[in-house]
Amino acid sequence: MSIDADQMKAGSQRLRVTISDVSEALGLTKSTVSRALNGYADISESTRLRVRRAADKMGYRPLSHAQAIRTGRTKSLGLVIQMADHDAQRPFLAEFLSGLSQGASEEGWTLTIAASDSPETTFETFRTMIADRKADGFILPRTMSDDPRVKLLRASGIPFVLFGRCEDPAGCAWYDVLGEDAMQDAVRHLVALGHRRIGFINGGMQYTYGHLRREGFLTAMAEAGLKIEPEHMRENAVTIRDGEGRAHEILGSSPAPTAIVCAVDMAALGVYRAAAARGLQIGRDLSVISYDGIQDGAHVTPQLTTYSVDYTHSGRRLSALLIRRVMGEPVETLRETAQARFLNRGSTGPPA
Amino acid sequence: MSIDADQMKAGSQRLRVTISDVSEALGLTKSTVSRALNGYADISESTRLRVRRAADKMGYRPLSHAQAIRTGRTKSLGLVIQMADHDAQRPFLAEFLSGLSQGASEEGWTLTIAASDSPETTFETFRTMIADRKADGFILPRTMSDDPRVKLLRASGIPFVLFGRCEDPAGCAWYDVLGEDAMQDAVRHLVALGHRRIGFINGGMQYTYGHLRREGFLTAMAEAGLKIEPEHMRENAVTIRDGEGRAHEILGSSPAPTAIVCAVDMAALGVYRAAAARGLQIGRDLSVISYDGIQDGAHVTPQLTTYSVDYTHSGRRLSALLIRRVMGEPVETLRETAQARFLNRGSTGPPA
DNA sequence: TTCCTTGCCGAAACCGGTTTCGTACCCAAG
DNA sequence: CTTGGGTACGAAACCGGTTTCGGCAAGGAA
The missing domain is CATH 3.40.50.2300 (Response regulator)
Known part of the structure; x- marks a missing residue:
């Protein structure tokens, strides 16, 4: 058993086929094999094929760190x-x-x-x-x-x-x-349902997506001829807790929005909590559309309507x-x- | 700007200090430097120090993939x-x-x-x-x-x-x-609170931890002189949904346990749901102790008592x-x- | 036929390290 | 003064590839 292990180890070490093994088997030099495999123009098509086939049959796989030392690329x-x-x-x-x-x-x-x-x-x-x-x-x-x-x-x-x-x-x-397109679409969806007062809870404004999604929301609101209420706009909400707090702020205004668009799902889950605390039923008293498509969105009641990212x-x-x-x-x-x-x-x- | 970029690039390329740079600067050979840095015994302490210092000052860092080709180790x-x-x-x-x-x-x-x-x-x-x-x-x-x-x-x-x-x-x-120790401790904790009927929802039994945590639970139960009710034992619950289902099964038995130990937090979160569906208040009508210490456990009400793993x-x-x-x-x-x-x-x- | 390309491959250097081996030097013992 | 044994380092091979350069042979043009 120890012998087997040793043989196996020695075997697998010795069995690793190098470019020299391939070149010797073919009666060519390393350089020719290398260039053949890397598609250099000065290798004839027939040789290239011969090398390619032999390399495959022998199970040759170049060591990326050996290549790296010359090419500079680690892959x-x-x-x-x-x-x-x-x-x-x-x-x-x-x-x-x-x-x-x-x-x-x-x-x-x-x-x-x-x-x-x-x-x-x-x-x-x-x-x-x-x-x-x-x-x-x-x-x-x-x-x-x-x-x-x-x-x-x-x-x-x-x-x-x-x-x-x-x-x-x-x-x-x-x-x-394109998160901005999703935000636009979300607003349109809500408008089509009859909503006129729509709030927006954005994500982190240090990220570019924050500005883009904001633009998307604003564009669609303008398109629908709806007024932007600063009271209904919040940002930098990326956790459940953030979303919960922002939602309370927004829902505390009057008139409160009948729908909230969230830039990230985590914030939307916070909205669920705030709504629950206020006795609002999501989907009936308050509509929510969000973005990301995280797993947890399928585990809340009702399931979160969202734009899912793959x-x-x-x-x-x-x-x-x-x-x-x-x-x-x-x-x-x-x-x-x-x-x-x-x-x-x-x-x-x-x-x- | 393009010139700057070129210079910078050329500079950083040329500036990378190799082992040869170090050896030349010291008037030694590559081999000496290499052995000095790698702690070989045939290098005098004074030379070793000299090399070490020069290498540090020059900012020499060996390329791991260059070493790998000889040592076989990629680090x-x-x-x-x-x-x-x-x-x-x-x-x-x-x-x-x-x-x-x-x-x-x-x-x-x-x-x-x-x-x-x-x-x-x-x-x-x-x-x-x-x-x-x-x-x-x-x-x-x-x-x-x-x-x-x-x-x-x-x-x-x-x-x-x-x-x-x-x-x-x-x-x-x-x-x-040591999950088994945690499971034991959990049972003891519940027993100390007065619980006599304690259920157990285990995790995946294809993993070794499943068996270990089971042993821990059983050991503590035996130690407390409590009977194991097959009706109160479930396994292979690793998601919220799993835990929810198992909890319903266990809570549907009579007499139902007054406490449930879970091998993983996700399952415990499922227990929360099942309890809610049955009108049971966690911590009052049903005690739950779990294991993992995931973030979500701090976001449910009441917060999940658990054994936290770092x-x-x-x-x-x-x-x-x-x-x-x-x-x-x-x-x-x-x-x-x-x-x-x-x-x-x-x-x-x-x-x- | 001669000269010049062009195509195709071999020889050798090279990348940045590590490791083996040989040897000069020093010191102590004979 | 020679000899023997360490000590400490240099020289060179080596790891597994890539890339440059040079040259041979075949083919076409002069």
Whole structure:
């Protein structure tokens, strides 16, 4: 048994087939094999095919860190998770990571992650990851209006891709879901139901999405000819507690709105609480439409009507875009947006 | 501006100080510098110091992937997240990752993660990560009773560390929180309050923790001379929905228990719902003690009394242990356990 | 036929480290 | 004064790839 283990270990070590093994088996040199596999023009099509087939048959897989020493590319994507955002991103972190990982591994890349406890250490984390070449590029979730991470990476010349858009698009590739369209649609939906007094609880205004969703809300309100009541507008609500507090403030005004649009689901769950505390029944006395599509929204009564974002898909697209960015594609061709999916559940109805 | 960027880029490229830069600056050879920095015995103390200081002053940082090609070690820890566990692990995934990342980066290592959608692809994911040397070792969360991951890694001779214990300890290092002690303590707490009929809703029995927590519960019940009612025992509840269903089953029996111990917080939140549906007030009509310490437990009324696990610390310890394992320490010295912290909040009281 | 391309591949340097091996030097013992 | 054994370092191979450069042979133009 110990012998078996040793043999197995020695075997798997010795059995790892290197580029030299392939070249010797074919009577070619390493350089030819390398260039054949990497699609250089000075290799004949027949040789390229011969090499490709032999490599596959022999099970040759280049070691990415061996390539890295010459190419400078590790084939790994970096993600720095900010602990401060935990509460806000907890609901979809798993899906997001899964998507990123899928997108990376589909191309044979990996995902390297680091966590930082505070905004200050975030910077340091990026610095060391960059200095040590831990990643060829970075995914930046939760784009901020004046994002220090963007500045740092731009200055360092390190590729990156945003989850969210950015005012100054220089050097920025991104993927984003059009929250402003969802907010517009939400208002239209409520207006169609007959609502005239609609409140808005926005998310974090340090993020770009805060301004975009605000615009979307305001646009649709103006479009419907509805007046904006400052009493019905709140922002920076990203947790249940935040949402609960803002909802109480809004519902305490008079006349109170008959519907509230929330920029994030967590805040909407807070609205549920405030409503319960005030004896208001969601969907009948107060309509709520939100955004994100977190799991918990399906576990409250009535189920939360929301615009659902596919975070797995978002992650996958972000990885794909970042890889193309690292490989040299210009940022202009690496900007994608998508629409959130409307989940029309039970939290809306005609005004009481 | 483009010139600045070029200079900066060229600068940072050229400025990266290699081992040769250090050796030339000192009038030594690469090999001497390398051995000095790596603590070889055939380097004089004075030289070692001189090298160490020069390297620090020059800001020399070895490239881990350059070292890897010779040493075989990437200095990276692997984690494969199973999508199937998402719902169960969602509440603490962020903290856990953060801890793992901290523990790794404290030693200059990194965390490489991959996600797998199904149990089948999990295996494949491990295989490719191993084959491509993406990680020097793996962290295995959610240890199962007959864990296929353990078999694979054992057979491959790849280091790993478990989050959770394991029946067959051969080759297994681990970190675990003693859930069985918490379950015992929970029962004692309830007994001290006067409860005689205590139910138990266990978590997933495919995991080792399921059996351990069951033992803990049974031990304390026997110790208190209380009878085990099969009607009051349920298992495999890891989501709110699960817990809700199990609670209804248990509470539908007669006589129903006056208290329920849950192996996981998510299930306990389900108990809250079932209780609400039945007009039972938690803490007065029904006592609940649970385990995990998830955030949501502080957001229900009354707050959930639970045994809180520090997932950040767990992650940090796991990384530290795995690194030592990769560096060659025998598994016997790499087994740590800790106690969960009792959060005595509002969900218990004397029996009605 | 000669010269010049062009296509295709080999030889060797290179990337940034680590590790093996050889050896000069110093000191003590014979 | 030679000899033997450490000590401390240099030289060079090595890890697994990539990339530059040069050259040979075939083919076309002069």
